[in-house]
């Protein structure tokens with residue numbers, strides 16, 4: 001059976017035929033496309049001809065085209081417009097895909113061909129990009145363990161499967177501890193809390209069948225409770241419940257799991273010939289080595305800690321003035337920080353919102369892309385996957401560049417957060433493809449006839465995701481596997497975080513932040529408050545983040561710790577952690593690091609990207625302003641068009657003439673001396 005997913009897409013710009021696709025099409029299309037990819041891979045591996053770039057690497061690039069099409073549509077819909085049928089399909093597809101990927105990397109004949117090409121690369125007259133995809137392909141096989149033989153190969157398989165079991169268990173324990181915590185409150189305990197916290201506490205009590213309100217560990221309840229409750233005793237109990245997740249003893253305790261995970265990761269790295277797991281993990285990142293991460297975090301730590309200590313002294317005085325003896329504790333910080341914030345930067349969100357209309361902020365993002373890169377956006381009338389979605393054709397000098405889809409409103413079927421993904425990424429070989437990119441957000445949908453209004457954070461999110469979209473749209477490389485956002489994890493947030501800076505350019509807000517009813521521009525005084533509030537309490541935020549990033553890095557450096565909690569204590573002691581601040585994520589609930597492999601020895605990467613975006617925007621300011629045409633041209637030529645076609649460090653250095661320093665980041669966070 002041929003479904004609309006696999007039939008040729010005879011639509012404008014070869015968009016997925018959304019109006020013809022039904023959920024019942026996914027399973028048969030997935031089966032057929034997966035089988036087709038297997039046949040293609042087998043044909044490449046079994047080719048009697050000696051390996052060449054064309055019959056091996058280029059053939060791998062071209063293989064799985066049908067699977068890409070099916071999964072591009074499926075996973076986008078599963079994330080942004082889910083339903084029970086799509087959830088069931090996802091549970092079916094995910095393990096089968098993992099197995100499919102593992103089988104490709106375990107294919108010895110395929111690896112032999114790639115290895116032969118890699119070892120004879122000097123004789124092959126390959127272009128830079130061809131060499132790059134060959135290098136990445138070879139490296140991926142080696143890092144997956146394809147070069148291991150006998151017992152080592154068996155041990156690697158056993159380690160990977162045990163790690164996946166432990167990661168799942170870590171997450172489930174965390175969820176169980178979060179679900180089990182319940183602190184019943186009396187109505188009197190709610191004194192001093194804003195209405196929205198009172199409502200959530202009452203709703204939590206009702207959900208637990210209590211007669212009164214209650215506190216749970218739901219982030220949207222516990223965090224504002226710590227921020228607003230004047231009851232120091234209750235804040236302490238709430239804070240302890242929150243920070244003890246995964247460390248409550250018994251069956252759900254994650255401390256033993258963390259130790260086992262660290263030991264297995266170290267063994268995995270040793271089997272592959274690396275000195276430790278951090279070296280293995282950072283090899284493919286821009287940072288490259290643990291020492292460079294340590295160096296970066298170290299440079300930011302001292303000024304951040306100094307700022308946090310100065311803030312702590314102010315809050316210590318406020319605590320005294322409230323009649324409490326003793327020292328400022330971690331459960332006091334958010335409460336007194338919120339009091340200071342209100343005193344220093346009171347921002348009236350309700351007065352601000354009418355100036356931030358969704359449609360005008362979209363126009364602002366498009367306008368900046370037009371001034372910087374000459375892109376034009378024309379609305380498209382095409383069938384999409386949900387009535388809230390909109391699409392634009394993106395052109396430059398009249399030439400088609402790609403299609404941009406905006407899916408901005410929250411709905412029950414959408415997962416939380418905001419993201420950018422592609423239905424199709426750019427490539428020139430073996431078949432030319434133009435990108436189809438989507439930004440998905442969770443902004444509040446207005447009632448009928450009213451304009452959609454954003455918070456300032458929402459507007460920043462819109463620019464952030466649009467920066468990722470530009471990375472895809474401006475991509476101009478030969479091969480799909482290295483196009484657009486297919487770059488190192490510590491480099492991928494550069495285009496997005498960098499684009500946020502254009503929202504803060506006064507002439508942009510001046511032109512596009514206009515009042516929904518009066519049409520007037522945002523008053524300067526309001527704009528100043530918005531910008532000043534952005535650096536508030538940055539000492540605290542930077543300290544809690546770096547503490548977690550440093551513990552993550554040291555866990556994976558050198559021999560694995562037998563007792564991770566003791567190691568954590570040593571690292572914090574070595575840093576001189578301020579006593580009233582806790583790590584953002586302590587080990588027993590550090591899901592970034594232990595629930596899977598994604599951010600292990602990689603939690604630093606948020607700050608690494610921020611160092612670059614601050615430094616890169618400073619390049620514009622030094623050159624002649626936010627819209628300096630020569631800088632925009634450089635940004636596109638060296639970064640936005642290049643995807644992963646070269647090492648991130650080479651791309652950045654080509655753009656900036658040097659590697660980034662931390663000065664611009666410290667200034668941006670309000671931590672510069």
Ligand SMILES: [Zn+2]
Nearest residue numbers: 464468493496
């Ligand atoms: Zn991002």
